[in-house]
Amino acid sequence: MKLALTIAGSDSGGGAGIQADLKTFSAHGVYGMSVITSITAQNTIGVLGIEDISPDMVYLQMKAIFEDLYPNAVKIGMVSNEDIIKMVAKGLKDYNVKNIVLDPVMISKSGSYLLKPEAVEALKKELIPLSLVVTPNLMEAGELIGKEIKNVSDMKEAAKKILDFGAKTVVVKGGHLTGDALDVFYDGKEFYEITTERIDTKNTHGTGCTFSSAIAANIALGYDLVESIKRAKAYITGAIKHSLAIGHGVGPTNHFWNIEIRKV
Numbered sequence: 665m666k667l668a669l670t671i672a673g674s675d676s677g678g679g680a681g682i683q684a685d686l687k688t689f690s691a692h693g694v695y696g697m698s699v700i701t702s703i704t705a706q707n708t709i710g711v712l713g714i715e716d717i718s719p720d721m722v723y724l725q726m727k728a729i730f731e732d733l734y735p736n737a738v739k740i741g742m743v744s745n746e747d748i749i750k751m752v753a754k755g756l757k758d759y760n761v762k763n764i765v766l767d768p769v770m771i772s773k774s775g776s777y778l779l780k781p782e783a784v785e786a787l788k789k790e791l792i793p794l795s796l797v798v799t800p801n802l803m804e805a806g807e808l809i810g811k812e813i814k815n816v817s818d819m820k821e822a823a824k825k826i827l828d829f830g831a832k833t834v835v836v837k838g839g840h841l842t843g844d845a846l847d848v849f850y851d852g853k854e855f856y857e858i859t860t861e862r863i864d865t866k867n868t869h870g871t872g873c874t875f876s877s878a879i880a881a882n883i884a885l886g887y888d889l890v891e892s893i894k895r896a897k898a899y900i901t902g903a904i905k906h907s908l909a910i911g912h913g914v915g916p917t918n919h920f921w922n923i924e925i926r927k928v
């Protein structure tokens with residue numbers, strides 16, 4: 665059994681954050697574990713409240729996992745504030761953790777801050793240099809480099825700059841552009857454009873979480889990074905195609921779209 669860890673926030677609505685990540689790991693046949701950084705009271709409509717976990721408790725969860733259930737890959741999502749970011753970076757360094765996929769979560773689709781704006785610099789300084797791949801959406805890439813991203817050429821420029829912050833590779837996700845769902849991957853040498861059809865649905869709650877945890881699951885399974893990203897792109901596209909019209913707002917993706925469960 666391969667093991668994967670998510671370090672992220674809890675989404676009570678089950679569509680994003682820790683819940684999306686654990687479902688994604690399970691859908692890939694990977695054993696999922698979690699370090700919860702923050703609890704959000706959230707549904708498909710919005711975020712009602714956020715309560716951060718203490719940095720000491722974040723570290724203790726990491727210690728519990730790394731001293732017993734060492735992960736083959738790690739995904740990082742919502743890290744909320746500077747003190748949690750520093751503690752997560754310390755835990756990853758103390759236990760020499762590799763294969764880190766960083767989704768620099770900043771704002772929910774419903775508009776709530778999941779990262780304090782003043783913590784963006786700590787994210788850049790502490791977590792990006794530890795990452796095998798960083799997966800910002802257009803807004804997050806723009807915040808990281810201090811410039812609005814409007815097209816594919818801006819996405820490439822952002823990928824280069826984020827690589828310069830110390831990431832090994834970068835995927836800038838173009839889910840919020842018009843046209844095809846085009847993501848740009850940069851490995852420091854070559855650019856790759858990873859494209860699928862755009863699916864016409866409002867139910868995209870948790871797409872970024874699901875995509876990044878699918879990359880981590882595939883890395884844990886032993887695929888190389890480019891293959892892991894390609895497989896994650898196919899998985900998220902299916903999960904959006906079969907997304908769930910549940911709740912009264914932006915519904916979640918369907919994490920088990922490729923697993924057939926028969927009624928008896």
Ligand SMILES: Nc1ncnc2c1ncn2[C@@H]1O[C@H](COP(=O)(O)OP(=O)(O)O)[C@@H](O)[C@H]1O
Binds near residue numbers: 837838847862868904
């Ligand atoms: N409507 C859509 N149809 C197909 N793919 C999409 C759609 N929306 C987003 N994606 C893809 O889902 C993944 C997550 O992207 P995105 O939604 O931009 O992330 P985030 O949730 O962080 O904003 C990317 O691969 C993106 O291209």
Ligand SMILES: Cc1ncc(COP(=O)(O)O)c(N)n1
Binds near residue numbers: 778871
């Ligand atoms: C706890 C938590 N983490 C992350 C997201 C981002 O969700 P998305 O993947 O839709 O950008 C979220 N809404 N809640």
